[in-house]
Structure formats: C-alpha cells, structure tokens
Amino acid sequence: MTVSSTMLDGAQDAPSARAAAAVGQASNSIRFDGVTVAYRGTVVLDHLTLEVRPGEILALIGPSGSGKTTALRAVAGFVRPASGRIHIGDVEVTHLPPYARGIGMVVQNYALFPHMRVTENVSFGLRAQGASRDLIADRVRECLRIVGMESYAHRYPRELSGGQQQRVAIARALAIQPRVLLLDEPLSALDAQIRRSMVEELARLHRDLPDLTVLYVTHDQSEALTLADSIAVMRDGRLHAHGPTGPLYQTPPNRFAAEFLGRANLLPVVIEDAGYASPLAQVRIGGLVLSATPNRSLDKGAQALLCVRPHALSLSPRPDHDNVLPTTVHEVLWQGDQHVVTVEVAGTVLRVVSPPLRQPPAIGSTLDLHFAAVDASLLPDEDHP
Numbered sequence: 235m236t237v238s239s240t241m242l243d244g245a246q247d248a249p250s251a252r253a254a255a256a257v258g259q260a261s262n263s264i265r266f267d268g269v270t271v272a273y274r275g276t277v278v279l280d281h282l283t284l285e286v287r288p289g290e291i292l293a294l295i296g297p298s299g300s301g302k303t304t305a306l307r308a309v310a311g312f313v314r315p316a317s318g319r320i321h322i323g324d325v326e327v328t329h330l331p332p333y334a335r336g337i338g339m340v341v342q343n344y345a346l347f348p349h350m351r352v353t354e355n356v357s358f359g360l361r362a363q364g365a366s367r368d369l370i371a372d373r374v375r376e377c378l379r380i381v382g383m384e385s386y387a388h389r390y391p392r393e394l395s396g397g398q399q400q401r402v403a404i405a406r407a408l409a410i411q412p413r414v415l416l417l418d419e420p421l422s423a424l425d426a427q428i429r430r431s432m433v434e435e436l437a438r439l440h441r442d443l444p445d446l447t448v449l450y451v452t453h454d455q456s457e458a459l460t461l462a463d464s465i466a467v468m469r470d471g472r473l474h475a476h477g478p479t480g481p482l483y484q485t486p487p488n489r490f491a492a493e494f495l496g497r498a499n500l501l502p503v504v505i506e507d508a509g510y511a512s513p514l515a516q517v518r519i520g521g522l523v524l525s526a527t528p529n530r531s532l533d534k535g536a537q538a539l540l541c542v543r544p545h546a547l548s549l550s551p552r553p554d555h556d557n558v559l560p561t562t563v564h565e566v567l568w569q570g571d572q573h574v575v576t577v578e579v580a581g582t583v584l585r586v587v588s589p590p591l592r593q594p595p596a597i598g599s600t601l602d603l604h605f606a607a608v609d610a611s612l613l614p615d616e617d618h619p
C-alpha cells in the first residue's frame with residue numbers, strides 16, 4: 235500500500251499545485267457525496283454520503299470488509315470512485331492526484347523508510363515539496379516534539395519499538411501540515427497496553443492541533459468511543475449509522491450499531507406510548523410497564539427493542555432510576571474489579587456489569603434490576619418490522 239501523501243515527488247504540474255494551494259486555503263472538512271467504489275464490477279462502497287466536520291475526529295468503524303479502508307483510500311486519492319464526489323473543504327478533490335490533496339496518512343504497519351533515520355523519514359514530504367533547510371529543521375523538531383520522539387531523531391526505524399515507529403509515522407504525516415489526517419488502524423499492530431497509551435497520546439495530539447480534521451478507521455469500538463467526536467458505522471459498504479459519539483452510544487438507531495458500539499442488552503417490548511407528547515416513552519413487557527427515552531419513529535403497538543448497556547443496569551435502586559425489572563439469576567462471574575451477572579427475563583438473557591459485590595446473588599434467585607429511562611433507548615425490532 236502506498237503509505238503517505240507525503241511520498242510525493244517534487245514535480246507537481248501547475249494546475250495540481252494550484253489545486254493543492256486551494257485545498258490549503260479552504261476549510262478542512264471532508265465530504266463524501268454519494269461515493270461508490272467498485273473493484274472489478276463488485277461494489278464495495280455503496281453511495282457513501284458523509285461529512286467529517288472541520289477539526290473533528292470521525293471514527294469509521296465496522297466489521298472486516300465493510301469498506302472502511304476503501305473510503306479512506308478514496309479520500310487519499312489511491313482509489314477512484316465509480317461515481318460520486320469527494321470534497322476537502324470547498325475544493326472537489328475527486329480527480330486530483332494524491333499529492334495535491336493536502337492530506338497526511340498513517341496506516342497500520344508503520345511503513346517508515348527503513349534506510350532513513352527518523353529525521354529523514356519525517357522530513358521526506360517537506361524535502362519533496364522543496365521546503366527550505368531551516369523550515370524543514372523547525373518542522374521536524376516540532377513534529378517530533380508533538381509525538382514525544384525528539385530524542386530519537388537519529389535512530390533508524392529498526393532501532394525503535396512498534397509504538398515508537400508509529401509515533402514517527404504520525405510525525406511524518408503531520409510534517410507537511412496537512413489539513414486532514416487519515417489514520418487506518420494505526421494502533422492495530424501494537425499490543426494492548428501500548429495501544430491504550432497511544433490512544434491517550436492521540437487524544438492529546440488532537441487537543442494540541444484542534445484544527446486538524448481526522449478520519450480514523452478502526453474496528454476497535456473502545457478506541458472509537460475514546461477518541462472520536464462522531465462515529466460512522468459501516469456494514470457491507472453502506473453507512474449504517476452516524477452521529478455524535480455519546481448520543482450514538484446512548485441511543486443507537488439500529489441493532490447493528492447498538493451491538494457494534496459495545497455490549498448491548500436488547501429486550502423485546504411493545505410500544506405503549508412512543509412519547510410524542512411526553513418526555514418519556516412507555517413500553518410493555520408482559521404485564522410490566524417500563525419508561526424509556528422516546529423514539530418518535532415507533533408507533534403505539536409496534537414491537538421494538540429496549541436497549542440498555544450492561545453497566546446501566548443496577549442491583550440497587552437510586553433516586554434517578556425510573557424502572558424496576560424482576561429477573562432470574564443465571565450466572566455470576568467475579569472479574570476482580572467488577573462482577574458480571576447474567577440474568578433472564580421473559581426468555582431474554584441480559585448482562586449486568588456491577589462494581590464488586592460483597593454478597594453476590596445466588597444462581598436461580600430472583601433479582602430486581604434498576605435503571606433510568608435515559609439509559610434505555612428504543613430501536614425498531616428488525617425481525618418484527
């Protein structure tokens with residue numbers, strides 16, 4: 235894979251150079267308008283319409299093969315859409331060559347030039363642009379500082395750990411002062427502990443560079459939830475859900491998004507009152523009525539799924555808990571810092587994550603679960619539309 239738009243040769247033709255300058259001046263959103271990509275007649279990205287707003291981190295998540303990398307490569311210019319348009323800021327880039335798009339890109343397997351020292355790797359794009367020696371020295375120092383690698387400037391990539399190499403790759407992508415940064419699973423080759431600390435570093439980097447727009451491809455939902463301002467969920471080449479991170483997690487629009495964003499308990503219910511005229515919806519499960527966050531696309535009498543995250547179910551009541559749900563205990567697992575309790579209600583198994591319990595419930599016993607209506611969202615039941 236071509237790894238970076240910074241890997242350009244210096245010979246830009248005049249129209250492309252003008253376009254690049256225009257991209258540089260424009261605001262730095264990324265916009266897909268009905269972008270379709272096909273490989274040998276097979277559509278792998280299907281009319282993608284999506285905007286990454288200026289300065290935000292948008293995480294593109296979805297299962298393997300869902301078209302995430304293809305979408306990112308279309309922005310980078312390594313894949314040509316069969317139809318649709320891509321804009322960076324106000325400039326349409328659909329037909330511009332990669333080097334004229336003003337982007338930085340980092341992929342999962344480091345892809346540093348092995349025969350170049352860290353400094354030379356980071357300065358590569360600037361040298362290709364014919365930048366002055368002083369400017370290059372300043373930018374390289376600044377970018378290595380941003381990723382905390384100043385003291386490694388003279389090392390070769392083989393003398394660095396995986397996490398350090400990936401920091402250098404990020405510094406290299408930042409050196410050309412890209413308007414947008416494209417990251418394709420940049421942490422997936424690292425082990426879990428380094429990944430966690432790199433996630434924190436990326437969050438800090440974004441605080442340092444608030445104007446940088448980031449399209450972040452991952453299939454790790456916790457990375458997406460930690461880093462992203464908004465999340466787009468892909469499935470089979472199509473956009474399945476998109477929204478600000480918190481609300482999307484809290485009130486996912488469909489089952490796929492609910493389950494892809496983390497563990498979700500989905501309880502079949504019947505809509506009693508969709509909440510058109512009241513702040514809360516009412517749903518029925520057997521003889522029991524529960525309150526939930528309204529979903530105005532569901533009508534009275536419709537079958538729906540009540541979605542509650544495992545940690546939102548509590549074994550003891552709090553003043554803000556609107557609901558009590560009697561269940562039967564199936565399994566209790568202690569995991570050191572938490573208890574995972576599996577319960578059953580009306581044929582559905584639910585998972586409860588609780589702080590460690592002094593007296594865990596007995597298997598087979600009855601257990602009341604308590605939860606707030608704001609932590610219970612309603613989804614269409616796709617099996618019973």
Ligand SMILES: Nc1ncnc2c1ncn2[C@@H]1O[C@H](COP(=O)(O)OP(=O)(O)OP(=O)(O)O)[C@@H](O)[C@H]1O
Pocket residue numbers: 273274278296297298299300301302303304305453
């Ligand atoms: N160069 C190519 N030629 C033919 N098919 C391709 C090519 N690149 C990708 N595909 C196909 O396009 C589909 C989408 O691939 P893509 O790499 O975008 O998925 P992804 O969501 O990034 O998956 P992963 O999480 O595994 O990286 C897949 O079915 C893949 O096999």
Ligand SMILES: [Mg+2]
Pocket residue numbers: 302303304418
């Ligand atoms: Mg991919």
